[in-house]
Amino acid sequence: MRGVIDRHPFWSAVIFVVAAVLVWMIFAVWPDWLKDLIGRKKVFLNALFNGVTLGGLYFLVASGFTLIFGLMRNVNLAHGSLYLLGGYVGYVAAEVTGLWLLAFPVAFILVAAFGILLQFFVFRRMEGQDLRQTLVTIGISIVMADLMLWIWGGDFYNITPPEWLSGPMTTFFVTTVKRSGDLVFLKYPLVRIVIFAASVVVGIGMWLLLNRTRIGMLIRAGVDDRDMLSATGARIQLVFVGVFAFGAGLAGVAGVVGGTFQSLAPGEDVRFLLASLVVVIVGGMGSIPGAALGALIIGLAEQFGSVYFPTYAVVLTFLIMVAVLAFRPQGLMGRS
Amino acid sequence: MNAPARISRRLGASGTANALELRGVSKLFGALVALEDIDITVRPGERRAVLGSNGAGKTTLFNCITGDFRASAGSIRFFGEDISTFPPHERIRRGLRRTYQISLLFAGLSVLDNIYLACVGVSRRRFSFLRPRRDDSLMAAAGELVEMVHLDADRDTLVSNLSYGQQRQLEIAMALSGAPRFILFDEPAAGLSPSERGDLVEILNGLPAHMGYIIIEHDMDVALRVAESVTMMHNGRIFREGKPAEIEQDPEVQALYLGGGDG
Amino acid sequence: MALADNRLASDGRDRPTWFERVPPAYWVGGFLLLVMPSFASDFILFQIFGWTFILGIIALSLMFLAGYGGMVSLAQMTFAGCAGYMVAIFGTSAITDISLGWPWFVAIPLALIVAVLLGTLTGWLAVRTEGIYTIMITLAIAAAFFYFTRQNYVIFNGFSGFNGVLPPQLFGVDWRGSTAFYYLTLFWAALCYFAVLYISRAPFGLALQGIRDNQRRMSALGFNAIAHRVAAYAFAALLAGIGGILLTWQSAQISPGTAGIGAAIDILVVAVIGGLRHPIGAFIGAFIYVILKTFALDALEAIGLAGERFQLLIGLGFLLIVFWSPDGVLGLWARWRESRSRDPLLERGGERP
CATH class of the missing domain: 3.40.50.300 (P-loop containing nucleotide triphosphate hydrolases)
Known part of the structure; x- marks a missing residue:
């Protein structure tokens, strides 16, 4: 940390100032001139929260993608299809059993199993053939999209969270002060907060797994030096399968989250594939912290974009990507 | 400046x-x-x-x-x-020119084409969309280099069919292209x-x-x-x-x- | 894949004239294509062949980048769509509020220039990365263009796009008439095809293939690999732009969906099914795609499936091809010829033509 500040004193200062302003904007009661400038604080806080929680969802999808790429150099362009499949499977599980929580393990296990099949029948046969892998996964995503359209049709599906999670929760963030002097606090959907917390837990869990366990060391060593890994023998294939299953399962879980947050429909697979691509391009391929940072940036950009420049919200995210590519092609946290 | x-x-x-x-x-x-x-x-x-x-x-x-x-x-x-x-x-x-220890030649091209490519690389024509004419000056220069390294008999041979020694000679000819x-x-x-x-x-x-x-x-x-x-x-x-x-x-x-x- | 195997510099000695060098199959094919309007129906001319040539041109631009440059770009449909939008905006369309109504000899070159600029910019971004990254970045750029055109109403007229975009009435001919349109697209397809063939053996194309095979070596010969790749993007964008303008004229409209993500992937499917090794692959792939897209509905219903399972059919076909013949139909063809020319008694490969 200190090293970073020493090396980039200017940028560290900029980041510090921006962070300070942000903290002030979140906690202070806004003066009138600021309200005149960018509107009500409630709108701002909502955009911020939505952006952060959306970033959590993007992180869930993109972390699996980036983990698989980082370790195996497999580009899985069917990752968005895994997301949508997870969502549909979770929807069915939740509908049939009536248990929202059950949707998660069901989606995880089924999609992870599907990921194992993919790894076994596609990626292992085409080791090192990047282009063919990409083409095959594009083909798979076309086929899966049509199969899912066949089964679930073109309707929108929503996974309804249970009673105890629905409804808003009053947070401790002040939005405004009433004339009477009472403070008005921000209300925010509880389920989003819970899911965001869960994705943070997943993220930290992954980080701990990668940095504090033997298997994590093995995976990280593989990311750094693939030749070393292949020299260690056959067990590494198990690690590959495991990582692939985990990454795919994570996409499935993200599908359930997305189905609860938003909705499931044909086309969401492409949307989340693109989101993952942009997140990992911005954050740096193969880096979990990069995926977290990228997801946060893209989530915030999308939400603030849709509030403050509604016409070009999506374009904003791509502009960020272009800027990163132009000035730091390896991504913000990627190694050159 | x-x-x-x-x-x-x-x-x-x-x-x-x-x-x-x-x-x-x-x-x-x-x-x-x-x-x-x-x-x-x-x-x-x-x-x-x-x-x-x-x-x-x-x-x-x-x-x-x-x-x-x-x-x-x-x-x-x-x-x-x-x-x-x-x-x-x-x-x-x-x-500046160099040769490589391991041959880095274009195996699918003939001897003359390899040298021609080397001549084009240091000329203004490297972006040319036009194929070389028969009286092309770069092609002529490439022909001279072929003779210089004693590969005239194999000027149209594909590089993949050359012997190892001939490939090394070709490497040298490519390094000599375009007034080094x-x-x-x-x-x-x-x-x-x-x-x-x-x-x-x-x-x-x-x-x-x-x-x-x-x-x-x-x-x-x-x-x-x-x-x-x-x-x-x-x-x-x-x-x-x-x-x-x-x-x-x-x-x-x-x-x-x-x-x-x-x- | 090594540099293409025909030779560029075979010297003057006993070089056959170009007339003798054209294989007979070309003469037959060319003749059939020229006389096609005398016996084919309007539907076949306009829908099947017109569309095949147009898709073929756009897929050809991808073949040029991927086959000769080793850069698989998913943004080719974006360049095509950009050119299509630009003829609608600079030229005439039913959306008179936006269309500037400039004459065709201004609007068309301008449209192509804008497409080439977009292609150059995309290339400049994409060539900083390699292989897989190129695919991802061009896909992201294609998506950005799609969303931008869908959300922008001032220039791109948002979701509905432009309709009533017609070719100019040059020489008093209605170029959207089936025969005229057939010849129009045939002309441009042939021109683009031969241009790519020619350039593949010119210094630019040779250098591009050299960079694909060994970038470091090419740098050590004085080639600027980055600039060469960007220039390849610009040229490919020009091809795609030509295809895009024709595509817009064929359907008389352009909307965000024309250059959407599905369309971008379709171009990749077309090029890969045909084969990326030779420019003709783009047109073979386009023909197969168009035939499937036109007749799959009936065929699927005939075997008792719903007609909308077309995507499934295309996807499965694409999967089969990339699984078993990475060089597409051309690769299958080459293998079949090889197996036929092999003498079973001598177990020796036949002479390559």
């Missing part, structure tokens, strides 16, 4: 300056020091041999000079011009038969007098016949520099290299 300054620098560049001047060049790969504080000065037209055991840093030195790798520290001047930060193709366009001012030869004699080595020595000695070069060579016999000065490298550093005879007689060099077996 204003125009007069640029012109005078250009003049200085081709007039009095050294062909190649390395000052404090170092190259690190992570924690590994491949080159450490290298100073080399080569006069225009000078022919220098670089000797040293495997891993002494000779090829890394070439890679730093041509820009395949960016040097971690130090400056490289080519005929007076600081090329340290230039990308490889800019250095090549200024008259200075050439780096990376072990051109490796793997050649004795008679092919003789041809090589003949080609090198037949180069125009102004065309200096550095040659990495394991074979002392070849090196001493084509070079007027010798730089001895060891563990990424310059160990000795001098006339071939002095180097050959230096006891430390003998202990380190000449007596060291695989020479």
Whole structure:
């Protein structure tokens, strides 16, 4: 940390100032001139929260993608299809059993199993053939999209969270002060907060797994030096399968989250594939912290974009990507 | 930089300056020091041999000079011009050439086409959308180079069908394309038969007098016949520099290299 | 894949004239294509062949980048769509509020220039990366263009796009008439095809293939690999732009969906099914795609499936091809010929033509 500040004193200062302003904007009661400038604080806080929680969802999808790429150099362009499949499977599980929580393990296990099949029948046969892998996964995503359209049709599906999670929760963030002097606090959907917390837990869990366990060391060593890994023998294939299953399962879980947050429909697979691509391009391929940072940036950009420049919200995210590519092609946290 | 300054620098560049001047060049790969504080000065037209055991840093030195790798520290001047930060193709366009230890040729093309490509690379025509005409000047230049390296019988042969020795000769012809001012030869004699080595020595000695070069060579016999000065490298550093005879007689060099077996 | 195997520099000695060098199959094919309107129906001319040539041109631009340059770009449909939008904006359309109504000889070159600029910019971004990254970045750029055109109403007229975009009435001919449109698209397809063939053996194309095979070596010959790749993107964007303008004229409209993500992937499918090794692959792939897209509905219903399972069919076909013949139909063809020319008694490969 200190090293970073020493090396980039200017940028560290900029980041510090921006962070300070942000903290002030979140906690202070806004003066009138600021309200005149960018509107009500409630709108701002909502955009911020939505952006952060959306970033959590993007992180869930993109972390699996980036983990698989980082370790195996497999580009899985069917990752968005895994997301949508997870969502549909979770929807069915939740509908049939009536248990929202059950949707998660069901989606995880089924999609992870599907990921194992993919790894076994596609990626292992085409080791090192990047282009063919990409083409095959594009083909798979076309086929899966049509199969899912066949089964679930073109309707929108929503996974309804249970009673105890629905409804808003009053947070401790002040939005405004009433004339009477009472403070008005921000209300925010509880389920989003819970899911965001869960994705943070997943993220930290992954980080701990990668940095504090033997298997994590093995995976990280593989990311750094693939030749070393292949020299260690056959067990590494198990690690590959495991990582692939985990990454795919994570996409499935993200599908359930997305189905609860938003909705499931044909086309969401492409949307989340693109989101993952942009997140990992911005954050740096193969880096979990990069995926977290990228997801946060893209989530915030999308939400603030849709509030403050509604016409070009999506374009904003791509502009960020272009800027990163132009000035730091390896991504913000990627190694050159 | 204003125009007069640029012109005078250009003049200085081709007039009095050294062909190649390395000052404090170092190259690190992570924690590994491949080159450490290298100073080399080569006069225009000078022919220098670089000797040293495997891993002494000779090829890394070439890679730093041509820009395949960016040097971690130090400056490289080519005929007076600081090329340290230039990308490889800019250095090549200024008259620097190199051959590779492992043949990096275009196997699906004929001998003549390989040389033609090398001629195009340093000409203005590299972006041309037009195919060469029959009286094409670059094609003619390529034809001359084919003869120079004695490959005229195989000018239309695909590179994949050439013998190893012929491929090495082709490599040299490609390095000679388009008026080079200075050439780096990376072990051109490796793997050649004795008679092919003789041809090589003949080609090198037949180069125009102004065309200096550095040659990495394991074979002392070849090196001493084509070079007027010798730089001895060891563990990424310059160990000795001098006339071939002095180097050959230096006891430390003998202990380190000449007596060291695989020479 | 090494540099293409025919030679560029075979010298003047006993070189056959170009007339003799054209294989007979070309003469037959060319003749059939020229006389097609005398016996084919309007539907076949306009829908099947017109569309095949147009898709073929756009897929050809991808073949040029991927086959010769080793860069698989998913943004080719974006360049095509951009050119289509630009003729609608600079020229005439039913959306008179936006269309500037400039004459065709201004609007068309301008449209192509804008497409080439977009292609150059995309290339400049994409060539900083390699292989897989190129695919991802061009896909992201294609998506950005799609969303931008869908959300922008001032220039791109948002979701509905432009309709009534018609070719100019040059020489008093209605170029959207089936025969005229057939010849129009045939002309441009042939021109683009031969241009790519020619350039593949010119210094630019040779250098591009050299960079694909060994970038470091090419740098050591004085080639600026980055600039070469960007220039390849620009040229490919020009091809795609030509295809895009024709596509817009064929359907007389352009909307965000024309250059959407599905369309971008379709171009990749077309090029890969045909084969990336030779420019003709783009047109073979386009023909197969168009035939499937036109007749799959009936065929699927005939075997008792719903007609909308077309995507499934295309996807499965694509999967089969990339699984078993990475060189597409051309690769299958080459293998079949090889197996036929092999003499079973001598177990020796036949002479390559």
